[in-house]
Amino acid sequence: MRYALLMHYREPGEGEISEEAIEAAQEAFGAYGRALESAGVLLSADVLQPTSGTTSVTRREGGLQVQDGPFAETKEALAGIFMVEVPDLDAAIGWAEKCPGAQWGVVEVRPTATAFIDGAWTR
Amino acid sequence: MDTLTSGDGGREAGPGPGAGGPGPGPALRSADVAARDSYGRLLALLAAATSDLAGAEDALADAFERALRTWPSQGVPASPDAWLLTVARNRLRDEWKSARVQRAVPLDAAPDTLAHIDDVDVDAIPDRRLELMLVCAHPAIDRAMHTPLMLNTVLGFTAEQVGRAFSVPAPTMATRLVRVKKRIKAAGIPFRIPDLADLPARMASVLEAVYGAYVIDWATGPQARQLPSEALHLAEVLTTLVPDDPEALGLAALIELSAARAPARFDADGRFVPLADQDPALWDRELISRAHEHLRVAHARGQLGRFQLEAAIQAVHCARGPAGTTDWPTLLTLHRILQAIAPSLGSGVALAAVTAEVDGPAAGLAALDALLLEAGQRARLFQPARATRAHLLDRLGRKEEAVAAYDSAISLTHDTAEREYLERRRDRASGVSR
Numbered sequence: 388m389r390y391a392l393l394m395h396y397r398e399p400g401e402g403e404i405s406e407e408a409i410e411a412a413q414e415a416f417g418a419y420g421r422a423l424e425s426a427g428v429l430l431s432a433d434v435l436q437p438t439s440g441t442t443s444v445t446r447r448e449g450g451l452q453v454q455d456g457p458f459a460e461t462k463e464a465l466a467g468i469f470m471v472e473v474p475d476l477d478a479a480i481g482w483a484e485k486c487p488g489a490q491w492g493v494v495e496v497r498p499t500a501t502a503f504i505d506g507a508w509t510r
Numbered sequence: 511m512d513t514l515t516s517g518d519g520g521r522e523a524g525p526g527p528g529a530g531g532p533g534p535g536p537a538l539r540s541a542d543v544a545a546r547d548s549y550g551r552l553l554a555l556l557a558a559a560t561s562d563l564a565g566a567e568d569a570l571a572d573a574f575e576r577a578l579r580t581w582p583s584q585g586v587p588a589s590p591d592a593w594l595l596t597v598a599r600n601r602l603r604d605e606w607k608s609a610r611v612q613r614a615v616p617l618d619a620a621p622d623t624l625a626h627i628d629d630v631d632v633d634a635i636p637d638r639r640l641e642l643m644l645v646c647a648h649p650a651i652d653r654a655m656h657t658p659l660m661l662n663t664v665l666g667f668t669a670e671q672v673g674r675a676f677s678v679p680a681p682t683m684a685t686r687l688v689r690v691k692k693r694i695k696a697a698g699i700p701f702r703i704p705d706l707a708d709l710p711a712r713m714a715s716v717l718e719a720v721y722g723a724y725v726i727d728w729a730t731g732p733q734a735r736q737l738p739s740e741a742l743h744l745a746e747v748l749t750t751l752v753p754d755d756p757e758a759l760g761l762a763a764l765i766e767l768s769a770a771r772a773p774a775r776f777d778a779d780g781r782f783v784p785l786a787d788q789d790p791a792l793w794d795r796e797l798i799s800r801a802h803e804h805l806r807v808a809h810a811r812g813q814l815g816r817f818q819l820e821a822a823i824q825a826v827h828c829a830r831g832p833a834g835t836t837d838w839p840t841l842l843t844l845h846r847i848l849q850a851i852a853p854s855l856g857s858g859v860a861l862a863a864v865t866a867e868v869d870g871p872a873a874g875l876a877a878l879d880a881l882l883l884e885a886g887q888r889a890r891l892f893q894p895a896r897a898t899r900a901h902l903l904d905r906l907g908r909k910e911e912a913v914a915a916y917d918s919a920i921s922l923t924h925d926t927a928e929r930e931y932l933e934r935r936r937d938r939a940s941g942v943s944r
Contacts, residue, residue, distance in 0.1 A: 390698075474700065475698045475699065475702075476648075476650055476697045476698045476700065477699075477700050477704060477708075479698070480649075480650070498697055
């Protein structure tokens with residue numbers, strides 16, 4: 388099954404995190420990415436820019452609306468997306484648990500309903 | 511324990527086993543036996559193949575329905591289980607095929623999930639109930655649903671029966687059960703035994719869920735109480751699935767020892783009889799010896815745990831012969847160890863009560879009040895703490911305080927018989943004769 392591991396955490400303020408801590412986190416994410424890849428479960432991995440860089444787009448009200456900022460202001464923001472392909476929830480929880488983001492935030496494990504593969508949506 | 515049904519969505523099984531009618535024929539009886547013995551086993555096997563509990567329940571319910579329709583005229587098959595499994599399996603396969611035809615787009619890596627269930631030898635049906643129990647107690651499922659889900663799937667209780675045990679309206683319980691089964695399928699919770707690294711924690715949740723079935727026995731009163739033998743059944747099933755797990759054995763022993771005393775818990779007028787006043791002659795000797803056997807095997811594993819200790823405590827209570835002497839010093843030691851390895855409000859209150867037996871009611875009350883002070887708000891609504899406090903004040907002759915304490919315990923007691931017992935004690939303490 389395909390799962391999205393969605394990292395959520397409070398966005399740190401500028402200068403709030405020391406250079407060493409940033410380096411340590413980068414190293415941890417590097418090791419995590421390599422582990423996912425060598426296990427053959429990784430589909431994609433993206434760590435996102437802070438929400439200050441986000442733009443929300445909708446045509447819900449008819450016309451195009453482009454808005455600065457996330458669609459919902461929350462204390463903890465979506466910070467990264469890891470797509471993995473594993474046999475079951477236990478395996479997905481196992482990878483979520485190893486995610487560095489779980490150390491300071493929450494990793495949501497969300498199964499895929501359908502994915503666009505080889506020109507068609509899977510059921 | 512009467513009806514076994516698909517358990518799905520509160521739907522009754524229609525002409526299900528145990529539905530009664532005057533004098534069931536051999537076909538009905540045979541279906542009933544098959545239902546009791548193998549419902550969980552068949553469901554576990556079917557669900558493990560597809561991870562789809564609701565679908566497996568539907569297929570199995572269909573098989574039972576067909577059995578009740580055809581067995582009376584065509585005769586009961588030599589192996590009812592094999593017959594039921596074959597019918598349910600065919601039904602699942604048909605469903606799966608027609609679903610595949612309807613798919614407009616290709617299924618990714620279309621795995622033939624039914625392949626391995628086709629390989630099952632229907633004459634030697636493997637037992638996958640441990641996998642089913644592990645799914646029911648999975649950490650990704652709301653804790654409050656672990657026990658209801660287990661009763662519903664492993665033992666085939668209807669949503670209505672489970673709802674009654676948990677004091678939840680049947681439609682509400684049905685909705686919750688449907689939702690949680692959907693979640694199992696959608697989230698991809700696996701029907702498999704986890705790695706050795708994860709197994710102990712997962713088994714602990716399974717034991718908790720079985721213990722949950724035992725606890726509701728005591729909370730719902732004798733009239734509503736339909737499940738006592740089923741907590742027992744669940745625990746004994748578990749000991750056959752994990753015969754080497756000392757805590758599973760301890761839990762079975764604990765439930766057996768409590769169930770053994772059930773016949774003595776109420777007098778001829780249906781009034782609650784506390785343990786100290788029970789007639790040991792009414793206790794079920796067979797259940798007690800079964801419990802001792804389980805405890806003996808458990809202790810031989812040399813791994814002490816909470817359930818073994820609780821069972822040992824019950825065993826000491828059950829060792830009280832007709833002479834009526836209880837070994838309080840041993841009980842005190844056991845309660846102290848229990849409170850040390852698995853501290854809880856309940857075990858703390860029990861420790862205070864036993865302290866009162868060994869060192870006098872003043873010492874017991876001091877221990878209890880210290881515990882209540884520490885536990886704070888949480889302890890205020892804990893019925894056993896309130897009832898124990900009332901008894902201790904009563905024994906110390908502090909009648910006025912005892913009456914107030916009895917009042918507070920009475921307001922927290924759900925069991926009618928026990929409430930009436932507390933009312934009698936309160937009236938005696940206040941000098942009212944009834």
